[in-house]
Amino acid sequence: MxxxxxxxxALRRTVVEMAYAxxxxxxxxxxxxxxxxxxxxxxxxRYHRTDPRDPGRxxxxxxxGHGVMAQYACTLALGWIEQSDVDNYFKDGSRxxxxxxxxxxGCEVTSGTLGHGxxxxxxxxxxxxxxGTGQRCYAIVGDGELDEGAIWEAVMFAAHARLDNLMVxxxxxxxxxxxxxxxxMALGDIAARFTAFGFDAAxxxxxxxxxxxxxxxxxxxxxxxxxxxxxxxTVKGKGVSYxxxxxxxxxxxxxxxxxxxxxxxxxxxx
Amino acid sequence: xxxxxSRELANAAARDERVLLLTGDHxxxxxxxxxKACPGQYINAGVAEQNMVxxxxxxxxxxFRPVVYGLSAFVPVRVLEQIKxxxxxxxLPVTFIGDGAGLVYSTLGASHQSFEDIACLRPIPHIDIxxxxxxxxxxxxxxxxxxHDAPVYLRMGKADLGNVHRQPxxxxxxxLLQLRRGRHAVGLVATGSMLKTALAIADEIDASVWSAPWIxxxxxxxxxxxxxxxxxLVSLEEHSVAAGLGSALLEALSLTHPLPLLRIGIGQRFSSxxxxxxxxxxxxxxxxxxxxxxxxPFAARWSAA
Numbered sequence: 001m002x003x004x005x006x007x008x009x010a011l012r013r014t015v016v017e018m019a020y021a022x023x024x025x026x027x028x029x030x031x032x033x034x035x036x037x038x039x040x041x042x043x044x045x046r047y048h049r050t051d052p053r054d055p056g057r058x059x060x061x062x063x064x065g066h067g068v069m070a071q072y073a074c075t076l077a078l079g080w081i082e083q084s085d086v087d088n089y090f091k092d093g094s095r096x097x098x099x100x101x102x103x104x105x106g107c108e109v110t111s112g113t114l115g116h117g118x119x120x121x122x123x124x125x126x127x128x129x130x131x132g133t134g135q136r137c138y139a140i141v142g143d144g145e146l147d148e149g150a151i152w153e154a155v156m157f158a159a160h161a162r163l164d165n166l167m168v169x170x171x172x173x174x175x176x177x178x179x180x181x182x183x184x185m186a187l188g189d190i191a192a193r194f195t196a197f198g199f200d201a202a203x204x205x206x207x208x209x210x211x212x213x214x215x216x217x218x219x220x221x222x223x224x225x226x227x228x229x230x231x232x233x234t235v236k237g238k239g240v241s242y243x244x245x246x247x248x249x250x251x252x253x254x255x256x257x258x259x260x261x262x263x264x265x266x267x268x269x270x
Numbered sequence: 271x272x273x274x275x276s277r278e279l280a281n282a283a284a285r286d287e288r289v290l291l292l293t294g295d296h297x298x299x300x301x302x303x304x305x306k307a308c309p310g311q312y313i314n315a316g317v318a319e320q321n322m323v324x325x326x327x328x329x330x331x332x333x334f335r336p337v338v339y340g341l342s343a344f345v346p347v348r349v350l351e352q353i354k355x356x357x358x359x360x361x362l363p364v365t366f367i368g369d370g371a372g373l374v375y376s377t378l379g380a381s382h383q384s385f386e387d388i389a390c391l392r393p394i395p396h397i398d399i400x401x402x403x404x405x406x407x408x409x410x411x412x413x414x415x416x417x418h419d420a421p422v423y424l425r426m427g428k429a430d431l432g433n434v435h436r437q438p439x440x441x442x443x444x445x446l447l448q449l450r451r452g453r454h455a456v457g458l459v460a461t462g463s464m465l466k467t468a469l470a471i472a473d474e475i476d477a478s479v480w481s482a483p484w485i486x487x488x489x490x491x492x493x494x495x496x497x498x499x500x501x502x503l504v505s506l507e508e509h510s511v512a513a514g515l516g517s518a519l520l521e522a523l524s525l526t527h528p529l530p531l532l533r534i535g536i537g538q539r540f541s542s543x544x545x546x547x548x549x550x551x552x553x554x555x556x557x558x559x560x561x562x563x564x565x566x567p568f569a570a571r572w573s574a575a
Contacts, residue, residue, distance in 0.1 A: 055333075102360050108331075110355050119321045120356055123328015130334075153321035160316075 004077050006038035008209075009267045012239045014073035014086060016266065020259045022090030024098055028237035028249035029066040032173040032206070033140060034073075036232055039212045040138055041074045052080045052105045058135055059124045061108045063117025064142035064171060065100030066250075068107070072096060075106035115148025117141070118168065122154050125166040125227075136165045136220075144176025147185045152197070155227075159198030162225040167216070168194070170229065171206065173236035175247045194229035206232025240265055274405035275367070275426060276300055278412035279337060283308040286335065289416065292326055293339040294319045296369070301339075323349045326364050327356035335363050335416065342368030342425060343375075343384035346391050357421050358396045364422075365415040371401075371425045372463060372508030373541070376550035383550070385536040387425060388485055389513030397421040398443070399486040401507075401515070403465040404433040407483045410441040425485075427463040427508060434465045434481065444489035446480035446496050454478070455572040457500035458565075461485065461515050464506035464534070467558050471565050475573075482515055493519070494527035501572045502530040504565050508556060511535035532568045534561055 015030050040060060048054030052075070062071055075081050081096065081104070088094045096104060099112030108124070109117040121139035128135035145151060158166050170190055174181055181187055191201040200222050204215040212232065219228040236250075237243030240262045254262065263269055280303050283289040291304060292313045305312050315322035319340060326336035338345060345368055346353050357364045368387050375382035391399055400415070400422065402408040408426070415422040439447055446459065450469060454477035460468035461482040472479045480496060497503060505516035516533030523529055536554050543553060551557045555564070 110359050113351060113355060115320070116324055116352060116356055119324020119352070120328040120331070122321070123325035123330075124332055125328070126325060127329050127332030127334060131332075150320040150324070153316075153318035154324065157315060157318065157321050157325065 004042070006042040006074060006077060008034045008038055009239070011038060011070060011073040011077070013263060013266045013269075014076055015069045016254070016259065016262045018069055018072065018086045018089040020254045021087055023253045024069070024090055025251050025253060026066045026069065026098065027252070027254075028173075028175070028243055028247065029064065029142070030068070030070040031238045031240065031243065032234040032236050033067045033171050034070050034239065035207045035209050035212060036140065036169060036171065037070050037074050039209050039216070041078070043213050044216055045136075045138065050079070056133065056135065059108050059121060059137040061117045061121035061124070061137060061139040062100040063109065063111050063121065063139050064114070064145050065109075065111030065117070066142070067140070067171065068098070068100045071100070071106065078106070080105040114142070114145040115150035118151055118154040122158050122163065122166060125158070125163045126161055128165055129161070129163060134165075136167065138167050138169060140169045140171060142176070143170055143172045143174065143181050143187060143190065144184075146170070146187055146190070147176070155194065155197045155199070158227040163227045164223065164225050167219065167228040167230060168199070170231045171234055172231050173234045175236045175250070177250055179247060191229065191231045194231070198226060199229040200224065200226045201229040201231065203231040203233065206234035207238055271402065271405045271408045271426065272300060272369070274408040275412060276303055278409050280304045280307050282412070282416045283311045287311065288333060288335045290329060290334050290336045291339060292322050292336055294322050294344065296341055297339055319344050319349050320352055323352035324356050327352070327360070327362055330357070330362035330364050331360065335365075337365045337367065337416075339367045339369065341375075341382060341384065342371040342387040343382050346387055346423060347384070350390050353391070353397070353421070354394050358394050361396045361420045363419050366421070366423045367426060368423060369426045371427050373550035373554065373556075374427055374547055376541070376547045377544055379544070380540050383541060385508070385510045387423075388509050388515070391423050392486055392513055392518065397423055397486070398484070399423045399425070400483055401425040401461040401485055402483050403460070403462050403481045404435060406433060406435040406438045407441065407481065410439055411483060414441060414443070425462065431463060431466050434469065441483055444484050444487045445492045446482055448478065448480050448496065450477075450479040452477040452479070454569060455501040456504060456569040457497050458504045458506065459497070459515070459519060460506035463508045464556070467556075467561055468506050470558055471562055475566070475569050477569065485515055485518055488518055488522040490522045490526050493522050497523075497529070498527055500529060502532070502568070504532045504534060504568065506534045506561065508551075509535055511537060532565065534564060
């Protein structure tokens with residue numbers, strides 16, 4: 001779909017640069033979805049190379065807005081935002097926020113308050129279905145976000161409306177803000193839950209790009225009127241040794257030595 | 271008034287295929303005509319209001335003009351965050367209809383009685399709040415809402431008290447409509463179901479009466495010009511006196527033309543007994559006799575002028 005290389009280590013380096021520049025949190029939330037975004041932008045989504053608002057685009061709804069730095073890394077690679085946006089992250093008067101914001105090019109929804117984006121994505125998918133445009137909507141939700149009742153309202157509506165152009169991608173990193181999802185609101189077999197609600201569902205290693213792509217293709221090849229759910233088993237903080245599966249990196253900020261170590265582990269300075 | 275709403279909506283949908291009606295499983299019989307005329311433009315989103323508003327936002331982003339119907343106790347109150355984030359932040363053209371506003375559902379109790387809908391929407395940027403008082407104002411309000419490229423909340427009282435305008439009124443955004451011209455120093459500003467009460471009292475003391483179909487925005491200059499000859503005002507609304515019409519008038523006049531203002535509305539209490547709409551109005555001091563008892567002494571203080 002695109003001549004832009006969405007290389008996971010490079011995307012993570014951008015995240016590290018901007019998190020360090022802005023002293024921002026939510027690194028772990030961004031790192032778990034890097035390969036998912038790289039696959040979507042690099043292989044599956046249709047979009048206009050230079051116009052993120054092109055009316056014929058496929059929609060990428062980042063319902064778990066906490067992972068937005070990973071999306072910024074992709075939109076920087078596309079040139080939809082600028083290097084200066086990254087360098088000036090969180091500076092007074094800057095435009096990129098700490099959560100997905102629909103006023104930023106490439107971001108479809110304003111999220112961070114959870115359980116909103118999926119419903120907006122359902123509306124976008126419904127609009128495409130009604131007009132027969134062939135546009136798809138990919139909505140990335142967190143596993144912690146599945147606590148929200150509104151998610152299941154949206155899931156029921158999508159199945160009832162037979163929105164087979166909708167794919168819900170669950171970033172199943174096993175954590176939410178205060179701890180393990182299993183300890184806070186256990187979800188059990190997430191794919192089975194979606195199946196029970198009338199979706200076609202598959203589970204995949206969310207850091208294996210070949211497997212992600214194959215699973216997306218496989219789900220979309222089923223022309224059965226059912227919306228799709230891809231449960232991506234991921235590692236919160238993936239890619240930097242001291243962040244992986246340490247939920248403190250939902251909130252911690254990079255110190256100079258940890259910043260240097262993260263960059264080194266990700267292949268050096270950009 | 272509901273018939274006017276239903277008719278205007280059906281006409282708009284027939285004219286414009288972008289108009290979609292979403293209901294949270296409410297509106298029994300109200301949409302029969304609409305469903306017959308435009309079955310493809312009717313979406314019952316189920317008993318799932320949060321998702322309904324998010325879906326409306328997505329549809330509006332993609333170019334549709336959704337009309338979201340609910341009871342004012344649920345839309346906007348239950349979905350305030352969706353209205354704020356999904357709709358108003360992007361200034362999407364979604365029209366929200368809050369039916370049964372005020373004490374209309376007197377027999378159903380606290381869950382369905384709704385006197386906080388205006389208050390909770392007033393601070394949200396980009397949304398207009400309209401409270402039409404009769405069928406004519408409703409038709410004009412619907413026409414405005416469906417042609418406006420930003421969110422609108424339309425408050426609808428179910429109790430139809432008959433028309434107050436002889437001719438179809440022309441609404442101007444943010445302005446009051448004068449219904450009666452009087453010589454008394456005190457003027458009455460009423461909205462929705464309280465217009466008839468205001469007119470009855472005004473006849474007694476020969477006061478001017480304005481209808482307030484617009485609660486937000488209020489044009490401060492036009493407002494000062496309209497009520498500028500009054501020495502004091504009375505506001506009447508079937509809504510909480512906290513952050514409703516009366517509060518909006520006080521705020522809008524505070525710098526340009528400050529006036530003493532008696533707010534008639536619902537206080538800090540829920541209904542304590544069950545009964546008819548008339549009974550509920552009495553319990554909250556909004557029936558004609560109770561309102562008269564409060565307005566007449568207030569008016570008398572200014573009648574020397």
